[in-house]
Amino acid sequence: xxxxxxxxxxxxxxxxxxxxxxxxxxxxxxxxxxxxxxxxxxxxxxxxxxxxxxxxxxxxxxxxxxxxxxxxxxxxxxxxxxxxxxxxxxxxxxxxxxxxxxxxxxxxxxxxxxxxxxxxxxxxxxxxxxxxxxxxxxxxxxxxxxxxxxxxxxxxxxxxxxxxxxxxxxxxxxxxxxxxxxxxxxxxxxxxxxxxxxxxxxxxxxxxxxxxxxxxxxxxxxxxxxxxxxxxxxxxxxxxxxxxxxxxxxxxxxxxxxxxxxxxxxxxxxxxxxxxxxxxxxxxxxxxxxxxx
Amino acid sequence: xxxxxxxxxxxxxxxxxxxxxxxxxxxxxxxxxxxxxxxxxxxxxxxxxxxxxxxxxxxxxxxxxxxxxxxxxxxxxxxxxxxxxxxxxxxxxxxxxxxxxxxxxxxxxxxxxxxxxxxxxxxxxxxxxxxxxxxxxxxxxxxxxxxxxxxxxxxxxxxxxxxxxxxxxxxxxxxxxxxxxxxxxxxxxxxxxxxxxxxxxxxxxxxxxxxxxxxxxxxxxxxxxxxxxxxxxxxxxxxxxxxxxxxxxxxxxxxxxxxxxxxxxxxxxxxxxxxxxxxxxxxxxxxxxxxxxxxxxxxxxxxxxxxxxxxxxxxxxxxxx
Numbered sequence: 001x002x003x004x005x006x007x008x009x010x011x012x013x014x015x016x017x018x019x020x021x022x023x024x025x026x027x028x029x030x031x032x033x034x035x036x037x038x039x040x041x042x043x044x045x046x047x048x049x050x051x052x053x054x055x056x057x058x059x060x061x062x063x064x065x066x067x068x069x070x071x072x073x074x075x076x077x078x079x080x081x082x083x084x085x086x087x088x089x090x091x092x093x094x095x096x097x098x099x100x101x102x103x104x105x106x107x108x109x110x111x112x113x114x115x116x117x118x119x120x121x122x123x124x125x126x127x128x129x130x131x132x133x134x135x136x137x138x139x140x141x142x143x144x145x146x147x148x149x150x151x152x153x154x155x156x157x158x159x160x161x162x163x164x165x166x167x168x169x170x171x172x173x174x175x176x177x178x179x180x181x182x183x184x185x186x187x188x189x190x191x192x193x194x195x196x197x198x199x200x201x202x203x204x205x206x207x208x209x210x211x212x213x214x215x216x217x218x219x220x221x222x223x224x225x226x227x228x229x230x231x232x233x234x235x236x237x238x239x240x241x242x243x244x245x246x247x248x249x250x251x252x253x254x255x256x257x258x259x260x261x262x263x264x265x266x267x268x269x270x271x272x273x274x275x276x277x278x279x280x281x282x283x284x285x286x287x288x289x290x291x292x293x
Numbered sequence: 294x295x296x297x298x299x300x301x302x303x304x305x306x307x308x309x310x311x312x313x314x315x316x317x318x319x320x321x322x323x324x325x326x327x328x329x330x331x332x333x334x335x336x337x338x339x340x341x342x343x344x345x346x347x348x349x350x351x352x353x354x355x356x357x358x359x360x361x362x363x364x365x366x367x368x369x370x371x372x373x374x375x376x377x378x379x380x381x382x383x384x385x386x387x388x389x390x391x392x393x394x395x396x397x398x399x400x401x402x403x404x405x406x407x408x409x410x411x412x413x414x415x416x417x418x419x420x421x422x423x424x425x426x427x428x429x430x431x432x433x434x435x436x437x438x439x440x441x442x443x444x445x446x447x448x449x450x451x452x453x454x455x456x457x458x459x460x461x462x463x464x465x466x467x468x469x470x471x472x473x474x475x476x477x478x479x480x481x482x483x484x485x486x487x488x489x490x491x492x493x494x495x496x497x498x499x500x501x502x503x504x505x506x507x508x509x510x511x512x513x514x515x516x517x518x519x520x521x522x523x524x525x526x527x528x529x530x531x532x533x534x535x536x537x538x539x540x541x542x543x544x545x546x547x548x549x550x551x552x553x554x555x556x557x558x559x560x561x562x563x564x565x566x567x568x569x570x571x572x573x574x575x576x577x578x579x580x581x582x583x584x585x586x587x588x589x590x591x592x593x594x595x596x597x598x599x600x601x602x603x604x605x606x607x608x609x610x611x612x613x614x
Contacts (some may be wrong), residue, residue, distance in 0.1 A: 036415055041429040047487065048432060050455055051444040063453050112338035119331045128342050133598055134350065135548050137574045138591040141356065141584055142349035145366070165345055168338060196327045226437040228551045233579060243439040247555060250443070257447055264440035275435040276428060282435070283427075286492060287499035290537045 048268075055261035062257045077262035085259075087266060089238075090245040093156075094267075097231075097241060098224035101160045102217050105167035110213060113175030114201060118184075125176065131169040139165065140233050147234070154236020162230040167220035174219065177289035178212035179205070215285040218278045225271050242267045357588035364582065376589035386565065386573060387590065391597070393478060393561075394569040398546040401485040402539060408486070409493030409538065410531075414523070416494070417501050430491040438488065442555030445484050446471060471556055477566035484552050489545070493538045500534030501527075536609040540602065547598055550575065570594040 054062055056073040081087050116125045139162075147158045182205065190200040206213075228243040235244055246263050249256070275282055326333055357376055359369040380387050416426065433441070448455050449470035457467040470480045508530065512522045528535075550571045553561060560576050561568025568576075574594060577587030 033415055033420075036411075037420075037426055040412055040415070041426055044429045044433050044487070044491070047444055047448055048436070050448055051440075054447055062447075065453065065458050068455065068458065108338045108341055111334035115331050115334035121331070121335060124335055124339060127347070128338060131342060131346050133544055133595075133602065134346065135571055135574070135591060135594055135598070136550075137571060137578060138353045138588070138595065139346060139349040140575075141578050141588065142352040143345075149366075161345065164341070168341060172338065196323060198323070198327050198330055201330075222435055226435075226439075226551075228437075228439045228554070229575070232554075243437055243551070246437075246439050246443060250446075250558075257453075260443055261447060264437075264443045267437045267440045271435050271437065272432055275431050279427065279431055282431065283495055283499075286434075287496050290496045290499055290534060290541070 051261050051264055051268075054257060055265045057258055059256065059258050077258040078266070080259050081262045081266060085245070085263075087242075087245065087263065090240055090242045091266070091270075093235075093239055094225055094241040094243075097156065097159050097163055097239075098221045100156075101163035101167050101224050102220045104160070105164045105171050105220055106213060106217055108164075109168050109171035109216070110175055110206075110209070111201075113172045114179050114205065116172070117176045117179035125172070128172045129169055131165060132173070136165075136229050140230070144233060153234055154239060156239050158234045159231060159239055159241070162234055163224040163227055165230075166223050166227060170220050170223065171216040174216040174285050174288045175209070175212055178209060178215075182208060211281070214278070215281040215288070218274065218281050219285040222271055222274070222282070353588045353591055356584050357592050359585050361584040361588075362582055362586075369585070372585070376585050377593070380586060380589045380593065386568070389565065390568050390570050390573040393567065394547060394571070394594075394597075397478065397482055397485070397549065397567075397569055398543060401482045401489070401546050402543055404482075404486045405490045405493045405542060406535065406539060408490050409497055410535070412490070412494045413497035413501055416498055430494055433488045434491045434495075436488065438551035439555045441484065441488055442552040445480075445487075445552075446556055449480055474564050474566055477557065477562060481553055481556060481567050484556070485546065485549060488552075489542060493542060496538040496541065497531065497534060500531050500537075504530055532612040533609055536605055536612060540605045540609070543601060543605065544598060547571075547601065570597070 053069070055077055056075070057067070057071050058074055058076065061067045061071045112128070115121060116128075143158070143162065144153065147153045152158045186204055186208070187197075187200040190204045191197060195203060226243065227241070228247070231239075231241040231244045232247070235241060240248075246260070246267060249260050249263055356369075358371060358373060360372050360375075361367070361369040412430075416423070447453070449457075451457060451467055451469050451472055454470070456470065460467065469476055471477050504527070508526050509522055512526050517525070548571050549569065553567045553569060553572050554575070557567045559580050561572045570590065571594070574587045574590045577583045577590060
């Protein structure tokens, strides 16, 4: 803001808070900022709100543009989706696959990240992290071949393994930057006091890393819940996850919009609720390693 | 990302091992475990990655040199680089897909970084209601991409969609959006921007809050206005973070699959309007069972990703100096 002059700002009181708490000069800027923020929030929320509205409309109301906002809400879409299409099974499948793949990836990934952080295993880390770059399709053909020969396609094991392919590198990446920031002195003094290195890791480092592990775990759960491509190829009728179930919704001749929106809401709501309660962790996980070299 | 990490922590080399030798452990297994904990810790994950990733990748490389098709179990013949020749001379599907992949990624990234920087600057200094704005930013980010695709399908529907309804109110004729041959790719780019700008915002905001105040303060004292301070102080200091954001987002944008497949289905629509390399390779593999060809496409795609990453990492090194 060009109008912001030196005298104005130097007169502003210095707040002691660590983040900048200086009022930003002009009234024009303040108004602009409020308007811009409202616009941003509307832009981000409105489509989700629209989806929610449509999920409570009958298909007749969805086709009637006069009833965009004023209509008689109906729960029929949800009843249809949940009962007739057995979404409870898909919800369970999604949850189970995400939960197990996250848990196993944490068991494998946390110690690995620790070793890679403490012993500077740059090249090994590179191999694990490569997985984040590889297009998933290039792994699917060989997987499909091997697992269909083993008669495992359509089982939970394959899905869980494939989701670990996403989860493990993510967890290693987040935990490495977490361990890098954890002071070494604590472990050293624990070892001076008589703990073995593994003991120090178990009794000192791990308890200190709970928030890092939570971060990695939550993000990996979300990514697994949202994963579509692997489940599309590797899941069977009994192990179908929610994203694939929604996709199947539209392969019929005409789209049942109300049901589709109800299904889409059913998938997104659980993950959004988790996100609301774990906001802090998600943000720190997504930005892990972004601000340092 | 991987490339970012290789140099990290060099200063710690050996510190963990040398600083404090453990008191001689009694049990020999625990002594052995402690001595070899580096590999004991890392090996399970490395083996997992080796079996599930390196081996399939090697297989894909092998398949790309054969005429494998129909069924992976069918007998295949080694045909050298023929698949690559076929793919690289394919101007109907392959090259347009390369073009779409690059323009999708380029346009989406550019918009996301500019918008993301703007929003991050808006959020930089605290304000009342900040909490709610942050929640709003998080929601698109965690929403299931397939569900998001379906949501936009309804909103952009040419007949009943809310967007055309809105345009109608200000007298603009309805647009075909996703069903138009020329507008489909742009519409999917818009969806990507909606979903992933928040990610860029979060990364840039983390960068902004970690900036030291002095340079900005000094420029202020020297009478620089807000624009000057942003373009000559904040932006140059933020460049490494901006490039990290581009790197992280770019890799995922190149590989975008879910929203494209959810909105346009097989082959990226009947005219392949949104067929990017990933969608093309998926179709070749699982709709047409052309494993040899699809593997060649994937290897080329992989090289494009690695190349882009390498360029960005070089750029980051240059900027960080």
